[in-house]
Amino acid sequence: MGLFDLPAPLFNALDGAMATVLPAAARLAIWAVFGAVLTMFLYKLCSPQAKIGQAKREAKAARQRLNAFDGDFADAGPLIKNQFTTAFKHVGMVVPGTLLAILPLLALLLWAETHYGHTLPPSGVTPEIATVPDGVATSWSNGAEPARLTVGDASAPIAQFDMTSPVGIVTKQPWWHWLAENPLGYLPDDAPVDQVHIDLPVLEVIPFGPAWMHSWLFVFMPVMFIVSLAIYKWAKIE
Incomplete structure (x- = not known):
């Protein structure tokens, strides 16, 4: 069993319990909400939010100073350097927390593809x-x-x-x-x-509409995106 396969027995058990009362589309929506909540709050927990906020403000200020500059291009070197420095600093603080936060999501996506992607x-x-x-x-x-x-x-x-x-x-x-x-x-x-x-x-999660709507991704991805965006705004995640 691979590293990302370790949660699969738990996913199977929970999905089986939900299957007694919910159709596949509803279960996928619940899994999408779970994936969004877990990913967003894990990112917030694993990333230095205060420092990221400061880095974001510094990067924004650097862009504004460069946009407002009206001199010769040769004199804009320090401003350009500062813009790139602050931008890379911001990205460097965001990436580690993002990588850690998406690991459980990858396990969920791999399980869902096996469980909901196709049928025999x-x-x-x-x-x-x-x-x-x-x-x-x-x-x-x-x-x-x-x-x-x-x-x-x-x-x-x-x-x-x-x-x-x-x-x-x-x-x-x-x-x-x-x-x-x-x-x-x-x-x-x-x-x-x-x-x-x-x-x-292909396992038809949605039994109507064009063929591209039948896949589990058509349910999972939009729900996860909307919930993630809502959490990002509500929890004021940097």
Whole structure:
């Protein structure tokens, strides 16, 4: 299990409890509110708010002095330098807290993509499967639960994967797998195929409207943006 996968059992348990009374769209809205609240207040806690506010005012004052300058360009050097210095100082104070605050959000987004991004095809339906490089044989068996993906000839398979999660890609194990693992597993390092792409159906969180509205992102991202902006204003976060 990767670092960002550690909260997944808790997310699954909470989502399962909410699923008894709420549809997927409502649950995603709640997760978006949770992600916004957690991220914004964690950023406020992890960043030097007073110093950031001072740096922001200094950067604004430097821009105003440069905009008001009416002399020769050669004489504007100190003002230009001061503008860049104050701007980079402001950014340097904001970035560490931002990086710390988005770590839990990344874990939530990765879980949501796995949980709400796609769904497995119904029994008897075989999805389109492509390999990189192409030409490697694959087969799909969904007569039993879970469905099984076989890479290579069935008599001498390169690898077999039980489709316990609706994940649309299988690769060789990357160096960063300690951050987020593929729940299906990985291809052998010496396999003649590098990637297997499975064209899984998109999970329709919103069952109406154009196809681009059906994705979980159409619910999650707008709600998180609106709530984050409201918290930013209400909590006076720098």
